Each structure stands twice: as structure tokens, then as C-alpha cells.
Amino acid sequence: MSKYTFRSIEEKWQNYWAQNQTFAAKNDAVGQPKFYVLDMFPYPSGAGLHVGHPLGYIASDIYARYKRHKGFNVLHPQGYDSFGLPAEQYAIQTGQHPSKTTQENIARYREQLDRMGFSFDWQREVRTSNPDYYRWTQWIFIQLYDSWYDTVQDKARSISDLIAIFEQAGSGALNEDLNAVLMQNLPEELTSFNAEQWQGFTPEQKETILSEFRLTYLAESEVNWCPALGTVLANDEIVNGVSERGGHPVVRKKMKQWSMRITAYAQRLLDGLENIDWPEPLKESQRHWIGRSQGASVRFDIKGHQGQIEVFTTRPDTIFGVSFLTLAPEHELVAALTTPEHKEAVEAYVTASAQRSERERMADVKTISGVFTGAYAIHPLSGVQLPIWIGDYVLAGYGTGAVMAVPCGDQRDFDFAKHFDLPIPNIFKDISIENEAYALKDPCIIDQSDFLSGLNYAQACLAAIKALEDCGHGHGTINYRLRDAVFSRQRYWGEPFPVYYKNGMPQMIDPEHLPIVLPEVDAYLPTEDGDPPLGRADQWAWDTEAHCVVAKELIDNKTVFPLELNTMPGWAGSSWYFFRYMDPNNQSEFASAQALDYWGSVDLYIGGSEHATGHLLYSRFWVKFLFDRGFIGVDEPFKKLINQGMILGESAFVYRSADGKQLVSAGRIKDYDAQILQSVHCDVAMVSLTNELDLEQFVAWRPEYNSAEVITEADGTFKVKREVEKMSKSKFNVVNPDDICDQYGADTLRLYEMFLGPLEQSKPWSTAGITGVHGFLKKLWKLYHSGDVESFCVSEQRPSSDALKVLHKTIKKVNADIQEFSFNTSVSTFMIAANELTALKSNQREILEPLAVLIAPYAPHIAEELWALMGHKQSIAAVAYPEHDEKYLVEATKTYPISFNGKTRFTLELAMDLSKEQIEAAVMADERTIAQLQGGTPKKVIVVPGKIVNIVG
């Protein structure tokens, strides 16, 4: 009866927690502090969970349980990021509806998660593909569409405010930044208008202007289009200019797509990083992604031409070092500028670089290429004529797609100038630019630069900007690398847009008629015309009278209109899900003000670092937007973030000869020419802990080796070679947590995953050490049991001071460890405690009750069982976490009374813990120090066994 039967214990308590709603969070806990612990929710893939997935969940669960013991009202929910590509790919191949696949996968995930004893509040589960959920994703989209960013108040406001401004005062009421927006993309007649002119614009003209301000807008943007596959590909789906799957050619194609104006928030996204507790590397990569650089915008007039070329530079101090301009091949002025005699060469160059993929261009940085346009720009300060070149080292996507080339100060400009034999004026005093450009800003003086000569970098920048502003050819500015985010996907399995088109203009559907539910289609592929999969839906038109989705054939462009065919990207649903957990069943709002106010932001967020510039940036953007518009009260979603490391797999390789006729054991490969041997993955399930392969199983799995000659080790075994790789189905190195739970139990799995090493570090999975952790749990169990029959036995006697010391030492360490997220060392601490208490044969209630609570966050099942055996009726989850008492830890203090020569007493503060005997021996042994000791009471005495090293004070 009383062996540690983990299977039945774990099942019992998992059922108990589910039935009693032990971990339900309250939205109205008066007077109780709240704590919100969140995991990055998973995409439910068909492969199920492997042992790497739970690592972060175990850590967050320990913390959540710990906080409950500490008296917090803890919100610890879980859900699914259930829109996504794999389910759609599977649908394309099999015709099975992605929603069915997704539901099956979720069921499997849930089963696996339940076995590990997580304290999730499942009442609050959310799924991004659920219409009740994406209804609010659509709602947020509409709010973004109905908003603009006011750079004066530095926040998003309703678009109706902007319309009111235009109606009252026209575009003149806008500040400089906002006016610049008007100048950028609009036809000239719309760039400046007064109130009457605004009133006179057609609705289309008004909309064209407004869409320059809306936080989500339709724009022509470039995509990677693969005609053969009939779909758009992401950058990482393209390898060497052809599609990863099938190797079909990919072209860049402009398509009308929704974009998110995240650039409006660039500065605030940067500033916000200062106030959140995130790992520095992750903040660093967000900073880099946002890529703020300060400099100047300079406009060059063009000889014999109307327009201007605008460039961005971080070095306005080098303005007199400019010897030519370079445009990106895609620059809009290229065609207009090029003189007839250079037309042919320029066109050839532009076509050639258009055919090179972006990746190719980036990879190939060494080759210098370019072509002269025949046109000249006028230097705004000196009036000198500067040749205008085209070069593909200038990127269309950064800055203005044009640079002022300063060969003496920039290595790329220098190389370009050398290659095409362009002048390289030196504007740095006493610095040689014979062989390379001088790119440093600091210890140099500007020379040969008119009024800038003699100034240093900072002075020259200010003076140059002032001069440019005075002559109307530039101004100081800040440039960001961050681009607006394309928000349309030509896919089926994503949120439909709440948008229909009236005369080609997008219209939002009234939020009260949401959700717009994903329609049925006959296949999950694009249409023959290249429309996205939603183009196949029959029921896909909007009836503006009945306010519902109707059949496409009813479209009459009077009351029934076509709906948007794109869907939203994966990050749409994941950018706000953490708010939905607060009030998951709300039918009238995405969450109630009361719930949002109570829970605020996520106190602790645990997940992988791969989301640094995706999910974690977009979420911050949406949260700041929702904050601006007054829907929520916080402007950062995640106060503290921890990246758990990845658990890697240990792949196993079998060596075979190239013709497959021989299999060679790992220890014998040195006898063979390495050239002719190949390694192939084999399933780790067929390999023992000593790397021995079960050949029978292997041959059954791979019958092609049925007749192969097997070269074994001397002892007749066949060994594989191990290598650490990412865990993946295709590498046959996946370890399923279910198997571990079957063999050792969930508590062992939880402790072992923590024991493997620091949470934030990546580490290979190896089952080798798991028996140690399992043995510890058995030892713990035995502490509460006695005798040969191992019956439950806890003594009511007072424990010894040694036992109390062990307990309080453990309490102190574990409390400190949890607060620092060093879960690995607290597992060791538990093991030490169990060893010491076993040695002391200490089984008193006063020791064993706190011990059970202490371990409950880590190994909740066994803790609950022991707690119940000790006669408690309520779950251990509600018990206060033990606090240590210093009085049991006397030896940890560093103050010792010392007497020698029979009479004198001193109180010494020591640099390390030593016994009284050791200190006295040291004092007596060191005659040199006795005089010093007699002179007063030293502050600090450095003692190592046997001698005193130093006395301070």
C-alpha cells in the first residue's frame, strides 16, 4: 500500500484539482494582491508536445504555485495560437478542414498538458481561431483603421478628430511632421488644402488623404510571388531565388495589401524598453530592429530637372566631402533622370538587379556594380555639380533609397568611387585616406569644408544642419530602420478582415455585426486568377442592408459588395490574447474594464527568444495603441520576461557505406575511409543508454538494410554516434513527455527538467540522470514512512536542533532560489535536505509539514498526497509558504566570541564560516596577530584554517 505509487497518486490529484477548481482565479478578490503568470501559448502542431515544450510551462507553474502559497490571487491561464500554416498545408494535401485538424491537435495537447499537473485555470482557455475570440481581433483592426497618430499629443486619436480638424482648418492646422506625411505619397492637389477645399473633395479624395494617417491602411507592397505554386512566400521559404518546396522561380510582385503603421510608434517602442524587466539581449535586438539613427535629411536639386533627390545621412558634418549621389535601382526618379545616351545601360542594370533576389544581393557584398545616369545634382551649399549614379549597394527599403556619397568617410562609398574612378576629396585634417575611408566620428577636425573647417564632429553637424535649414535644402531628422508591417496574407486559415469594398474603396463592417466568420471553400488553394483561397468561397459578399454575409452572386454594388479576400497574419491573434484571459467569455467587450483594470499587465511572461522581433514587438505596439485609445490602462504588456532555453535532442546516427551494403558501428568507422561512409538518422527509441542499437528493430524499420553486412564492435554490439540537434520529428530524436510520465511520473519529469540546468540556457535532453531525481522522490516518500512495510509514520515529537537547522537552511535557500528563478539549484537543495534528514532519521511533523509545502510547487502530486496523509482535508495549494527562522541558523552568523590567555575576550567578524576551534587555533598559531588583537576589536579578520591572513580595522 505504501510504496511510492506515482501513477495512482498523480491521477488522483489531477482529478481532484479539476473537480475542485483548485486553480480558478477570481476577478473580484478584494484585498488580495494579484499576480499574472503567463506562458507563450503554443501552436498546436500535429507532432504533439515533446519534452522541450514543457520546460517553460514547468517554470511558470512553479512560480504560479509559489505565488499562491504566498497569498496572491494568481492568474495562470493557457490557450492555443490556433491559426497557422501547418494546418493549412495539411488541408491542401488531404482536403481535411483546418479547423478539424486543429481541434484534434488541441485535444492531444490538452491530454499531454494535463498529465504534467499544471495549475492552469482551464476555464479561461482561449483559441485564436475561435470566432468568439477573433471577433475581437477584427474589432481591434477596425479601431486601428479608425485611428491616426497625433505627433503633437504623441498618441493615437480617433480619425473623427482628424476629420474635424480638416473641416475646421484644413491641412494648415497640422504640425510639420504631419504635413510631411501629406507631402510624401499624395498627388500634388491633395498635399495642401484649406477647410473649403477639404469640403469640396470627393469621398475618394478624402479617403486617399485619410489613409495616409490611418494606423492600418491599404498600400501597394512587394511580395514574393511564386506563379507555379500560386502563392506568396515568406522570405525564409525562398532559397537561392527559388521556392524551398519544389524549386520554382519566385518573382517580386506588387500587391494591394493591408499594412500596420507600427512606425508611428517607433520612438515609444524604443523608450518603453527602459521600464520593463526583460533580458538585455532581447531588448538589444528590439532596439536594433527599430534602428533609430539621428542625422539629417538633405535635398539635392537636379540640374535641368524639376524634382529633388532626398537623402538621409548620419554625417551631415561631411557634407562638403560629397562627390556623387547614388540611387537604389528601384528609386522612383531613376527613369526620369537618366539621359538618353545612358538609357540603355541603366535599364539593363535595373532589370538585372530586379532579377536578383534580395538575399542574393545581401550575400554578395564584395562585387561592386553600378551605372551612371548622365544626370547631375547640385550641391546645396557649394553649388558644385555632382554626378548621379545607380548602385545596388543602396537599398530601396532603408531611408529614402538614395545616399550622398562621401568616399572619404564611408567604406562603401570609397570602394564605389575607387572602382568607377570618381573623385575622393579628403575633408579630414591630418588623416590619410590613401587606402581606406575614415569612418570614425570622433577625434578629428573637419577640413576643406568652407565654414565647417576647423570644427569637430558635433559642432560641424549642428552648423551643417543650420545651413541646410537656412537655404531650405534639409533639416535635422531621425530615421528608423523599422518598417510598417504587412498585415495581409494570401491564406485561408487566418482571421478574415471585417472589410468590404465599395467602388474599390475599403469599408469597415459595423463592429456590432462581428464576427465575420471564415467561409467554407472547396479547396485551400489560390484561385486560377491568383486570388487568395477566400476567392473560392461562394458565400462571401456583404449585404449592407441585412448586415450579413451573403452569396457572391448577389453582388450588385448597390447594397451587396465583395468582401476582402486576404486573411490576417499569425501575429494578429497573438498580439492581444493576454487580455482575453482576463475575461474570456465576455460577449460585449474584448474584456470588461473591471477585469482589465484589476489584472493590469502580465507580471511574469515566460517563452522563447525567437519571438523577439515578432510577437513581442507587435504585442507592445497593439498594447500602446489600445492604451492611447483608452481601452486599457497599461501601455506595456509584459513587465518581466524570461526566455527559457531550448531543449535539444540527442540524435543518433548509423554509419553506412555509400552503396548501403554495409552498416558500420561507430567504434569501427576509423577502419574505413571516411569519404565513403554516410551517416543516417535513426530513431532514438531504438538506441540504449550505452548507444547500442537494437538492430532487429532498425532493420524492421528500414528494410532496405535487410541484407546489409553489419560491422560490429569487438564485443559484438552495434553502436550509433550521438549528436546534439534541435528536437524534430524529421530527425527521429523526439522524446515524448508521456513516456517519461509513464515510466517515472510527472513529478519526476518536472523536477528533472528543472534539474537539467539554468532555465535560460539551452541544453540537450538526456534521460541519463533521471533516476537520480526519481530516487530523490522515493527517498522523500520514505521520510514520511517507516518500517519494513513502509507504513505512514510521522512523529509528534519535537525535532532535534540539527533537524531544524536542515529545515530552515532549506527554506531559506529555496525561497531565495524561486525569487531568482534558479529552479535547478533548489532541486539540489531538496536532495541535500532529504539526504540529511534521512541520515538524522528525522520524521517529526514539525519538520515534515513545512517540507511538503516547500516542495509543493515543484512536485505538487507527491506533496498533496503526503499532506493528505498527514491528516489535512484541504489542498496544500492554499497553505502559506514556510518562512525560515534565523534562530535555527546560528552558525551562519559570522560573529564569534574568542578568549585567549585565559582572560581577554574579542568578538570577531569573520570573512568565512569556521568553527570556534579553528578560529582559536588560528589566533594562537599566529603570534604576529595577537598584539593587534589586543589593541582593539577588529572589524574583519581574515582567517583560513590554521592561520590568520589579515586583520582589517
Next chain:
RNA sequence: GCAGAAGUGGUGGAAUUGGUAGACACGCUGGACUUAAAAUCCAGUGGACAGAAAUGUCCGUACGGGUUCAAGUCCCGUCUUCUGUACCA
């Protein structure tokens, strides 16, 4: 190239943040129990040298310097490995 993190026994990893390096665990070796195996328990386990033994001495935290009574920890330089990112003007 740039940025960030790291380098400790056969292995995973500890080290109170400057105080006896190698906790804890795996593995290995020996022992107890057993007909035997498994399980369990006990002991040993960084290296070298000396000793029958307890024990002692020296060397040891990637490498080379430095600061300090004292350095895995702090400073300078070098090497290596990961992880991002990249013609960013």
C-alpha cells in the same frame, strides 16, 4: 563585420557575487543484500607526487598578463564556441 551570451572533473552543472573550487546528480569502482539479476543501501571518485594507512605536499576554473592578504568571480589582451543581425548611408 557588428551586437549579445558563454568557456569549471568522464558528463549535466554548484560556488552565499572577491573568501577552503568541484555542492547536488549522472557515470564509474568497490562493498552489503541475493542462487542470480533488477531494485535498494554504504563507501570511494579533479590531477600529480609521497605514504601500509590516516594523511600530507604541489598543480588545477580556455590562454597570457594585472589588481588584491585572497580571483572561477574584478581589469587588460588573445583564442574558441554558441545566439541574434547584417551593404542601415
